[in-house]
Each structure stands twice: as C-alpha cells, then as structure tokens.
Amino acid sequence: MQAVFIPPVLKGLLIITILIILAFVIYSSIKSNMNVRYAILWIVWALFLLWMVLFPATAYKVSQLLGIQTFTTFLFLVMIGLLFMFNYYLYVKTSKMANEIKRLNYEVALLKQKDDKEKLEKE
Numbered sequence: 001m002q003a004v005f006i007p008p009v010l011k012g013l014l015i016i017t018i019l020i021i022l023a024f025v026i027y028s029s030i031k032s033n034m035n036v037r038y039a040i041l042w043i044v045w046a047l048f049l050l051w052m053v054l055f056p057a058t059a060y061k062v063s064q065l066l067g068i069q070t071f072t073t074f075l076f077l078v079m080i081g082l083l084f085m086f087n088y089y090l091y092v093k094t095s096k097m098a099n100e101i102k103r104l105n106y107e108v109a110l111l112k113q114k115d116d117k118e119k120l121e122k123e
Contacts, residue, residue, distance in 0.1 A: 004056035004071055014053045022046045041089075045082065 006014075022043060029039035052059050052075070063074030 004060045006053065006056055011053060015050065018046050018050045018053065041086070045086075048082075 025034065025039050025042045025046065028034040029036055034042075056071075059074065059078075060071045063071050066074070068074045068077065
C-alpha cells in the first residue's frame with residue numbers, strides 16, 4: 001500500500017481552516033442565524049474533511065478497495081458526490097419553500113379580499 005503524504009504546512013493549514021469553519025458554524029447555530037438542521041449538515045461535512053486530512057491512509061485504502069486508481073480521483077469523486085447531494089437537498093428545500101410562499105400569498109389575498117369586503121359592508 002502506497003503511503004499518502006500531506007506536507008505538514010498544508011496539513012496544518014487545512015486543520016486550522018476546518019476548525020475555523022466548525023467554530024463559525026457552531027457560533028452561527030448558537031446565535032440562531034442558522035437552523036440546527038443545516039448546522040449539523042455543515043458540522044458533519046467539516047468532520048468528514050478533518051478525517052480525510054488526519055487519516056489520509058484510510059481514505060486511500062477505501063479508494064483502492066473501490067478500484068479507483070488514484071487517491072486524487074477518489075477525493076474528487078467523493079467531494080463532487082457530496083456537493084451534488086447537498087445541492088439536491090437545497091433544491092428540494094427551496095422548492096418546498098416556493099410552494100409554501102405561493103400558498104401563503106393565496107391565503108393573504110383571500111384574507112385581504114375578505115377584509116376589504118367587510119370594510120365595504122360597514123360603510
């Protein structure tokens with residue numbers, strides 16, 4: 001098995017960046033700027049990246065078991081797959097929110113029409 005080497009400076013930079021992202025996500029979640037559901041998603045993402053940085057040999061072993069020739073290709077495939085799933089999840093949430101906005105607009109229009117009708121009857 002070929003060893004995966006990440007230069008110490010790059011490894012340190014990656015770890016610091018991931019920890020900053022984790023701190024920012026947790027801070028945003030505590031300050032109620034971010035929904036807890038999304039915060040958990042970002043925390044899991046960051047922990048996965050941290051695992052890849054701290055233990056690249058296990059990721060390399062998985063890539064070899066899957067028959068992927070190079071470790072870099074495996075990393076790209078994993079990241080593209082995760083980004084695709086994240087993008088799909090956001091698309092579904094956006095679609096649901098758009099439908100909810102349409103429904104709420106309809107309800108507001110009905111209530112406004114009812115209110116206008118009551119005002120006309122009073123006059």
